[in-house]
Amino acid sequence: LGPRGRNVVLEKKWGAPTITNDGVSIAKEIDLEDPYEKIGAELVKEVAKKTDDVAGDGTTTATVLAQALVKEGLRNVAAGADPIALRRGIDKAVEAVTAELFAAAKKIESKEQIAATASISAGDKEIGGLIAEALDKVGEQGVITVEESNTFGLELELAEGMRFDK
Known part of the structure; x- marks a missing residue:
């Protein structure tokens, strides 16, 4: 729990x-x-x-x-x-x-607060930092998608505009 x-x-x-x-x-x-x-x-x-x-x-x-x-x-x-x-x-x-x-409720405003919250949720400080960086780039109304990869490590990919899944 x-x-x-x-x-x-x-x-x-x-x-x-x-x-x-x-x-x-x-x-x-x-x-x-x-x-x-x-x-x-x-x-x-x-x-x-x-x-x-x-x-x-x-x-x-x-x-x-x-x-x-x-x-x-x-x-x-x-x-x-x-x-x-x-x-x-x-x-x-x-x-x-x-x-x-x-x-x-308290509004999370700083990148550090976002990273701390995301780190707790993900159970990983590095993932939390990457999510904070992604939110910083896409803004409050942006969309973040987290996907598993067959490769090792973490990667942040920014897609401008719209993206459609085939």
Whole structure:
């Protein structure tokens, strides 16, 4: 969980096992036999995928929060709580937490702050520095794409204008 998350070895039905600490990759590999458990697992997979799509990180935290919401929600409904009122309460709590997060957020302005934040996210100081350099070149509205390479080392490539994938 978080930047110090542990690695997991995923056994594949075919091919070599995969080592990862990415919540989305782990969630994708979950396949349960029981249809009710499978529904729950699919819900959690969707939470992880949407978090990855929107934020690019935090999938494990989102998964843990989703599991806690489902567990406590089911416990409350079993104890007689109105599911609609419970949902409204969750929506209000989400609004309150979101407002607090925006109020507590600090804008990152310097290249050094960007490098420090990116280094934590990537788990690598050199990658963090390269991301800060890329952001410095493309600006706040620019797009940065990180790709794996078959070669050794890190490389920054700047493409002016538009680029289309074939």
